[in-house]
Amino acid sequence: MAAALNLMALRRERPSEVVVLFGLIRAAVVAIAAGALLAFVFGLWLVHEAGFGYGDGWIVAAIVLFIVANAMGGIGGRRDERTAAYARDLAAVDDAPSAELRRRVRDPISLGLSYGSGALLVVVLALMIWKPGT
Amino acid sequence: MLAILQPADGNLPLFLHVLGAVVVFGATGTVAIAGFAAQRRPEHRPLLASTVARTLLFGVLPAWILMRVGAEWIRSKEFTDGADEPGWLGVGYIVSDGSGVLLIVTGILAWISTRRGRVLLAVPILATICVIGFAAAWVAMSGKP
Numbered sequence: 001m002a003a004a005l006n007l008m009a010l011r012r013e014r015p016s017e018v019v020v021l022f023g024l025i026r027a028a029v030v031a032i033a034a035g036a037l038l039a040f041v042f043g044l045w046l047v048h049e050a051g052f053g054y055g056d057g058w059i060v061a062a063i064v065l066f067i068v069a070n071a072m073g074g075i076g077g078r079r080d081e082r083t084a085a086y087a088r089d090l091a092a093v094d095d096a097p098s099a100e101l102r103r104r105v106r107d108p109i110s111l112g113l114s115y116g117s118g119a120l121l122v123v124v125l126a127l128m129i130w131k132p133g134t
Numbered sequence: 135m136l137a138i139l140q141p142a143d144g145n146l147p148l149f150l151h152v153l154g155a156v157v158v159f160g161a162t163g164t165v166a167i168a169g170f171a172a173q174r175r176p177e178h179r180p181l182l183a184s185t186v187a188r189t190l191l192f193g194v195l196p197a198w199i200l201m202r203v204g205a206e207w208i209r210s211k212e213f214t215d216g217a218d219e220p221g222w223l224g225v226g227y228i229v230s231d232g233s234g235v236l237l238i239v240t241g242i243l244a245w246i247s248t249r250r251g252r253v254l255l256a257v258p259i260l261a262t263i264c265v266i267g268f269a270a271a272w273v274a275m276s277g278k279p
Contacts, residue, residue, distance in 0.1 A: 001164045004189045012181070020178045021185070024167055031163065122153065129149045 001028035002073075003118060006080075009105055013097040015090035018105060022084035029077060036070055043128075058134065062127040069120035076113030083110070144211050151204025154197045159268045161193030162261050165240070169258025179252040186253055187244040194237060202230055222274040229271035233264045240264070 002025050009021040047059055054060075083104040090098050104110075165186050172182035205226060213219050240260040247253045 001160045001167070004161055004164045004193050005168070005185070008181075008185045008188065017178065017181050020171070020175060020181065024164075024171055027167055027171075028164065125152060125156070126149060129145050129152070 001025075002032065002114065006111075006114060012105075013102070014095055015087040015098065015101055016095050018087040018101065019084060019091050022080055022087065025080065026084075032073075040066060052134075056133065058127050058132050062124045065120050065124050065127070069117045069124065072113045072120070073117035076110050076117065079107065079110040079113070083107070144208050147204045147207035147211065149204075150200055151208060154199070154201030154204055155268070155272070157197035158194055158201050159265065159272075161189055161197055162237070162264050162268065164189050165194065165244075166258045166261035166265060169253045169255075169261060172253035173255060173258075176252075183244070183247045183251060183253045186257060187248045190237070190241050190244050195241070198230075198234060198237060202234070205230060220278065222278045225274035226271050229267045233267050236260050236264050
Protein backbone atom coordinates (compact mmCIF):
# COMPACT_ATOMS: atom_id res chain seq x y z
CA MET A 1 0.00 0.00 0.00
CA ALA A 2 2.55 2.52 1.17
CA ALA A 3 4.90 1.73 -1.72
CA ALA A 4 2.22 2.27 -4.39
CA LEU A 5 1.20 5.63 -2.91
CA ASN A 6 4.81 6.66 -2.35
CA LEU A 7 5.68 5.92 -5.98
CA MET A 8 2.80 8.15 -7.07
CA ALA A 9 3.99 10.93 -4.74
CA LEU A 10 7.45 10.80 -6.34
CA ARG A 11 5.88 11.87 -9.63
CA ARG A 12 3.90 14.82 -8.27
CA GLU A 13 4.94 18.46 -8.10
CA ARG A 14 2.04 20.29 -6.46
CA PRO A 15 2.23 20.29 -2.64
CA SER A 16 -1.51 19.62 -2.26
CA GLU A 17 -1.13 16.41 -4.30
CA VAL A 18 1.75 15.28 -2.12
CA VAL A 19 -0.42 16.02 0.93
CA VAL A 20 -3.25 13.84 -0.44
CA LEU A 21 -0.98 10.88 -1.25
CA PHE A 22 0.98 11.07 2.00
CA GLY A 23 -2.35 11.32 3.83
CA LEU A 24 -3.48 8.07 2.22
CA ILE A 25 -0.19 6.47 3.25
CA ARG A 26 -0.98 7.49 6.81
CA ALA A 27 -4.37 5.77 6.53
CA ALA A 28 -2.70 2.66 5.13
CA VAL A 29 -0.17 2.65 7.96
CA VAL A 30 -2.95 1.96 10.47
CA ALA A 31 -3.79 -1.26 8.60
CA ILE A 32 -0.09 -2.10 8.19
CA ALA A 33 0.56 -1.65 11.92
CA ALA A 34 -2.42 -3.80 12.87
CA GLY A 35 -1.33 -6.50 10.42
CA ALA A 36 2.25 -6.41 11.66
CA LEU A 37 1.15 -6.79 15.28
CA LEU A 38 -1.16 -9.71 14.46
CA ALA A 39 1.51 -11.41 12.34
CA PHE A 40 4.04 -11.07 15.16
CA VAL A 41 1.77 -12.33 17.95
CA PHE A 42 0.23 -15.21 16.01
CA GLY A 43 3.60 -16.04 14.46
CA LEU A 44 5.13 -16.51 17.90
CA TRP A 45 2.15 -18.64 18.90
CA LEU A 46 2.56 -20.73 15.75
CA VAL A 47 6.24 -21.38 16.52
CA HIS A 48 5.11 -23.03 19.75
CA GLU A 49 2.18 -24.89 18.13
CA ALA A 50 4.33 -26.24 15.31
CA GLY A 51 6.94 -27.60 17.71
CA PHE A 52 9.82 -25.31 16.76
CA GLY A 53 12.03 -23.65 19.35
CA TYR A 54 12.23 -19.92 19.95
CA GLY A 55 16.01 -20.29 19.97
CA ASP A 56 16.19 -21.80 16.46
CA GLY A 57 18.49 -19.69 14.31
CA TRP A 58 16.02 -19.00 11.52
CA ILE A 59 13.31 -17.99 13.98
CA VAL A 60 15.65 -15.67 15.88
CA ALA A 61 16.79 -14.17 12.57
CA ALA A 62 13.18 -13.71 11.43
CA ILE A 63 12.17 -12.03 14.70
CA VAL A 64 15.17 -9.68 14.61
CA LEU A 65 14.58 -8.80 10.94
CA PHE A 66 10.87 -8.29 11.58
CA ILE A 67 11.60 -5.84 14.41
CA VAL A 68 14.28 -4.05 12.39
CA ALA A 69 11.92 -3.82 9.38
CA ASN A 70 9.17 -2.27 11.48
CA ALA A 71 11.61 0.12 13.14
CA MET A 72 12.91 1.21 9.73
CA GLY A 73 9.35 1.67 8.48
CA GLY A 74 8.50 3.70 11.56
CA ILE A 75 11.54 5.98 11.21
CA GLY A 76 10.89 6.43 7.49
CA GLY A 77 7.25 7.16 8.26
CA ARG A 78 8.18 9.91 10.73
CA ARG A 79 10.40 11.54 8.12
CA ASP A 80 7.50 11.35 5.66
CA GLU A 81 5.25 12.95 8.27
CA ARG A 82 7.59 15.95 8.39
CA THR A 83 7.57 16.11 4.59
CA ALA A 84 3.76 15.99 4.60
CA ALA A 85 3.64 18.83 7.14
CA TYR A 86 5.96 20.90 4.95
CA ALA A 87 3.77 20.15 1.92
CA ARG A 88 0.67 21.22 3.89
CA ASP A 89 2.33 24.55 4.68
CA LEU A 90 3.18 25.10 1.01
CA ALA A 91 -0.32 24.08 -0.10
CA ALA A 92 -1.83 26.60 2.30
CA VAL A 93 0.20 29.45 0.76
CA ASP A 94 0.10 29.12 -3.05
CA ASP A 95 0.39 25.38 -3.80
CA ALA A 96 3.27 26.09 -6.14
CA PRO A 97 5.89 23.43 -6.93
CA SER A 98 8.90 23.63 -4.65
CA ALA A 99 12.43 22.36 -5.17
CA GLU A 100 12.78 21.75 -1.45
CA LEU A 101 9.58 19.68 -1.34
CA ARG A 102 10.75 17.69 -4.36
CA ARG A 103 14.04 17.04 -2.57
CA ARG A 104 12.28 15.90 0.60
CA VAL A 105 9.85 13.60 -1.23
CA ARG A 106 12.81 11.99 -3.04
CA ASP A 107 15.01 11.94 0.07
CA PRO A 108 17.16 8.81 -0.37
CA ILE A 109 17.30 8.13 3.38
CA SER A 110 13.51 8.11 3.71
CA LEU A 111 13.11 6.02 0.58
CA GLY A 112 15.85 3.65 1.70
CA LEU A 113 14.21 3.17 5.09
CA SER A 114 10.75 2.56 3.63
CA TYR A 115 11.75 0.26 0.78
CA GLY A 116 14.42 -1.40 2.89
CA SER A 117 11.73 -2.20 5.42
CA GLY A 118 9.64 -3.88 2.73
CA ALA A 119 12.64 -5.80 1.40
CA LEU A 120 13.44 -7.11 4.89
CA LEU A 121 9.88 -8.38 5.24
CA VAL A 122 10.33 -10.34 2.01
CA VAL A 123 13.47 -11.87 3.56
CA VAL A 124 11.42 -12.76 6.66
CA LEU A 125 8.86 -14.47 4.43
CA ALA A 126 11.66 -16.44 2.74
CA LEU A 127 13.01 -17.50 6.16
CA MET A 128 9.53 -18.67 7.18
CA ILE A 129 9.27 -20.83 4.08
CA TRP A 130 12.77 -22.26 3.66
CA LYS A 131 13.49 -22.53 7.42
CA PRO A 132 17.28 -22.76 6.93
CA GLY A 133 19.03 -25.01 9.41
CA THR A 134 16.09 -27.34 10.02
CA MET B 135 4.16 -17.31 9.36
CA LEU B 136 1.43 -19.43 7.77
CA ALA B 137 4.10 -21.09 5.66
CA ILE B 138 5.70 -22.66 8.70
CA LEU B 139 3.63 -25.83 8.39
CA GLN B 140 4.23 -26.51 4.68
CA PRO B 141 6.33 -29.41 3.32
CA ALA B 142 9.79 -28.49 2.05
CA ASP B 143 9.50 -29.56 -1.60
CA GLY B 144 7.07 -26.79 -2.48
CA ASN B 145 9.12 -23.94 -1.05
CA LEU B 146 9.65 -21.82 -4.16
CA PRO B 147 6.04 -21.97 -5.44
CA LEU B 148 4.79 -21.36 -1.91
CA PHE B 149 7.07 -18.33 -1.56
CA LEU B 150 5.84 -16.92 -4.87
CA HIS B 151 2.22 -17.66 -3.98
CA VAL B 152 2.38 -16.01 -0.55
CA LEU B 153 4.40 -13.04 -1.86
CA GLY B 154 1.86 -12.54 -4.64
CA ALA B 155 -1.03 -12.89 -2.22
CA VAL B 156 0.45 -10.32 0.18
CA VAL B 157 1.07 -7.81 -2.60
CA VAL B 158 -2.30 -8.34 -4.28
CA PHE B 159 -4.03 -7.86 -0.91
CA GLY B 160 -2.17 -4.62 -0.21
CA ALA B 161 -2.45 -3.26 -3.74
CA THR B 162 -6.18 -4.00 -3.93
CA GLY B 163 -6.59 -2.32 -0.55
CA THR B 164 -4.76 0.70 -1.97
CA VAL B 165 -7.21 0.81 -4.87
CA ALA B 166 -10.10 0.76 -2.40
CA ILE B 167 -8.61 3.49 -0.17
CA ALA B 168 -7.67 5.76 -3.08
CA GLY B 169 -11.02 5.13 -4.77
CA PHE B 170 -13.06 6.06 -1.72
CA ALA B 171 -10.80 9.06 -1.05
CA ALA B 172 -11.52 10.27 -4.60
CA GLN B 173 -15.22 10.44 -3.78
CA ARG B 174 -14.51 12.93 -0.99
CA ARG B 175 -11.83 15.01 -2.71
CA PRO B 176 -13.22 16.36 -5.98
CA GLU B 177 -10.22 18.66 -6.48
CA HIS B 178 -7.90 15.66 -6.69
CA ARG B 179 -10.06 13.28 -8.70
CA PRO B 180 -7.70 13.04 -11.71
CA LEU B 181 -4.71 12.32 -9.44
CA LEU B 182 -6.57 9.62 -7.52
CA ALA B 183 -8.03 8.14 -10.71
CA SER B 184 -4.50 7.83 -12.05
CA THR B 185 -3.33 6.34 -8.74
CA VAL B 186 -6.09 3.72 -8.88
CA ALA B 187 -5.40 2.79 -12.50
CA ARG B 188 -1.62 2.59 -12.09
CA THR B 189 -1.93 0.54 -8.90
CA LEU B 190 -4.21 -1.91 -10.67
CA LEU B 191 -1.96 -2.17 -13.70
CA PHE B 192 1.45 -2.29 -12.04
CA GLY B 193 0.55 -3.71 -8.61
CA VAL B 194 -2.62 -5.77 -8.57
CA LEU B 195 -2.34 -7.44 -11.98
CA PRO B 196 1.24 -8.80 -11.74
CA ALA B 197 0.75 -9.76 -8.09
CA TRP B 198 -2.49 -11.61 -8.91
CA ILE B 199 -0.71 -13.53 -11.69
CA LEU B 200 2.17 -14.38 -9.31
CA MET B 201 -0.28 -15.55 -6.65
CA ARG B 202 -2.29 -17.63 -9.14
CA VAL B 203 0.71 -19.20 -10.89
CA GLY B 204 2.29 -20.04 -7.53
CA ALA B 205 -0.96 -21.62 -6.36
CA GLU B 206 -1.27 -23.79 -9.45
CA TRP B 207 2.37 -24.82 -9.15
CA ILE B 208 1.86 -25.94 -5.54
CA ARG B 209 -1.32 -27.80 -6.47
CA SER B 210 0.47 -29.67 -9.24
CA LYS B 211 3.11 -30.81 -6.73
CA GLU B 212 0.87 -31.72 -3.80
CA PHE B 213 -2.25 -33.00 -5.52
CA THR B 214 -1.32 -35.10 -8.48
CA ASP B 215 -3.95 -36.38 -10.90
CA GLY B 216 -6.61 -38.41 -9.16
CA ALA B 217 -5.75 -37.24 -5.64
CA ASP B 218 -8.68 -35.99 -3.57
CA GLU B 219 -8.51 -32.23 -3.23
CA PRO B 220 -9.58 -30.76 0.11
CA GLY B 221 -12.40 -28.24 0.47
CA TRP B 222 -10.10 -25.35 1.40
CA LEU B 223 -8.46 -25.68 -1.99
CA GLY B 224 -11.86 -25.16 -3.59
CA VAL B 225 -12.29 -21.97 -1.55
CA GLY B 226 -8.97 -20.78 -2.93
CA TYR B 227 -10.08 -21.44 -6.50
CA ILE B 228 -13.41 -19.68 -6.00
CA VAL B 229 -11.75 -16.60 -4.51
CA SER B 230 -8.79 -16.40 -6.90
CA ASP B 231 -10.81 -16.97 -10.06
CA GLY B 232 -13.75 -14.88 -8.82
CA SER B 233 -11.43 -12.04 -7.83
CA GLY B 234 -9.76 -12.32 -11.22
CA VAL B 235 -13.06 -11.61 -12.95
CA LEU B 236 -13.90 -8.79 -10.52
CA LEU B 237 -10.45 -7.25 -10.96
CA ILE B 238 -10.80 -7.30 -14.74
CA VAL B 239 -14.10 -5.43 -14.40
CA THR B 240 -12.47 -3.08 -11.89
CA GLY B 241 -9.61 -2.48 -14.31
CA ILE B 242 -11.99 -1.59 -17.13
CA LEU B 243 -13.89 0.78 -14.84
CA ALA B 244 -10.61 2.29 -13.64
CA TRP B 245 -9.58 2.92 -17.24
CA ILE B 246 -12.94 4.61 -17.87
CA SER B 247 -12.35 6.59 -14.67
CA THR B 248 -9.05 7.98 -15.91
CA ARG B 249 -10.71 9.00 -19.18
CA ARG B 250 -13.42 10.82 -17.25
CA GLY B 251 -10.99 12.25 -14.70
CA ARG B 252 -12.90 10.85 -11.71
CA VAL B 253 -13.03 7.48 -10.00
CA LEU B 254 -16.33 5.65 -10.50
CA LEU B 255 -17.76 4.55 -7.15
CA ALA B 256 -17.98 0.95 -8.38
CA VAL B 257 -14.16 0.77 -8.46
CA PRO B 258 -13.49 0.99 -4.70
CA ILE B 259 -16.59 -1.07 -3.95
CA LEU B 260 -15.40 -3.93 -6.18
CA ALA B 261 -11.89 -3.62 -4.76
CA THR B 262 -13.30 -3.87 -1.23
CA ILE B 263 -15.26 -7.00 -2.18
CA CYS B 264 -12.00 -8.50 -3.48
CA VAL B 265 -10.16 -7.61 -0.28
CA ILE B 266 -12.86 -9.32 1.78
CA GLY B 267 -12.64 -12.36 -0.50
CA PHE B 268 -8.85 -12.44 -0.14
CA ALA B 269 -9.24 -12.34 3.65
CA ALA B 270 -11.68 -15.28 3.49
CA ALA B 271 -9.27 -17.23 1.31
CA TRP B 272 -6.45 -16.38 3.69
CA VAL B 273 -8.41 -17.96 6.57
CA ALA B 274 -9.25 -21.03 4.48
CA MET B 275 -5.68 -21.46 3.23
CA SER B 276 -4.11 -21.15 6.66
CA GLY B 277 -6.73 -22.93 8.78
CA LYS B 278 -7.39 -25.65 6.20
CA PRO B 279 -10.75 -26.59 7.74
